[in-house]
Amino acid sequence: MKEEPKPLLTYDDVARRLGITRRHVSTLVAEGRIPVVRIGNRCVRFDPVDVTAYIEDAKRRHPRRRGRQP
Numbered sequence: 001m002k003e004e005p006k007p008l009l010t011y012d013d014v015a016r017r018l019g020i021t022r023r024h025v026s027t028l029v030a031e032g033r034i035p036v037v038r039i040g041n042r043c044v045r046f047d048p049v050d051v052t053a054y055i056e057d058a059k060r061r062h063p064r065r066r067g068r069q070p
Helices: 011-018 022-030 048-061
Strands: 037-039 043-045
Touching: 011 022, 011 048
Parallel strands: none
Antiparallel strands: 037 043
16 A cells, blocks of 8 residues: 655745744755745745755764764
8 A cells, every 4th residue: 555645845844844944944945955846836845855855964964973072
């Protein structure tokens, strides 16, 4: 049985998920860092898989440091 696809996300959904402003999401889109799904002329949505990929990429680019630096 096929798994049902996850619903697409809005700008507000992505902003909440990333803990940033809607405006910052717009900047990430303009820079091509998060792809969008365009529905018609004005409707823009985000695939949750792409948002998760952006998060994983950010983790690789900026790994957390464990413990204190001497």
